[in-house]
Amino acid sequence: MKILTIMGGPRKGYGAICMEKFEKELKFLQEVEFEYLYLKDVNLNSCRGCCNCFFKGEDKCPVGNDDRNEIFNKMDQADGVIFMAPIYALHVPALMKNFFDRFSYIFHRPYFFGKIAIGICNQGISGAKRVTSYFNDVASSWGFNFVNELKLSTIPYTGVEKKMVKKIRKSCKTLINALNGPRYQKPSLGDVLGFRVRKLLHNIARDETNADYKYWFEQGWLNGDKKYYYDVRIGIGKRIIAGLLNLILKPKFKVLFAEDPKQMYTKYLKLESLNFESL
Ligand SMILES: Cc1cc2nc3c(=O)[nH]c(=O)nc-3n(C[C@H](O)[C@H](O)[C@H](O)COP(=O)(O)O)c2cc1C
16 A cells, blocks of 8 residues: 655655654554655746646646656555645645646546545644645545545644644544545535536537547546446435536526637637726
8 A cells, every 4th residue: 555645845844753653653553655755855846827737738838847747646656645734824835835736737637536635734823724624625626535634733832742643643543444445435415516517518618629628528527427527326316406507507608608619718828818998
């Protein structure tokens, strides 16, 4: 079993000390391969905001030759990924944010189904809740089965370690159980609706040259009978609500995306799709 821990802080600090304890506790439960990926040590250039990855494909990213593909491969080879960062200025450090920015195309083309993820954040006083919840949002959108948020406080008060160890052990247990259990979670109503809305959008704003469309088509997600990204039983209630939403949104999307989608995307990429002159 392989675990990859993506370390989002700019130094090997308290976060690293906590993670090493986490690794030890995890290995006490089960022998696993545990790898650290320090974002401070890799070459991951800043996103330039061109949106090429969304529309043309991630291979058309103009940022150039850096470690993005290797990082992707490491996540792909892992059974579980831990997203870990300290709180800086109420949120994730810039390195972690850039990591998410550079892989933003995965929000459009979710990939990591069948893999487990957890999020860990070490704070001084506050902010960890926001960040672990953010990790949950990102990882779930990328397809991971996100199973745990671990929030640690590194203020040096007496007995802080004891409190932390308790939480770390609990989190390790959750991670191990998830890795050994069924990897594909049952989607919530929100997950099912999210899938159906995106499917509808791709089917209406159809552009065979668009990277998102191609990916969704190749995965078979645009097929009429496809109810979710992967085969899973979806309850009748969720199916009815999703069907109704589909019926309501279909005519609205037809109006909103009446223009040729290829032209629309081309204009968008050239910053020409917003024009307030006549208003
Ligand atoms: C630039 C900077 C900004 C910080 N901002 C916050 C903050 O907004 N909230 C907080 O609780 N702690 C904040 N901290 C404290 C760190 O989250 C805390 O010390 C953490 O344990 C550092 O982890 P590290 O040693 O792995 O870098 C900040 C620390 C730094 C260096």
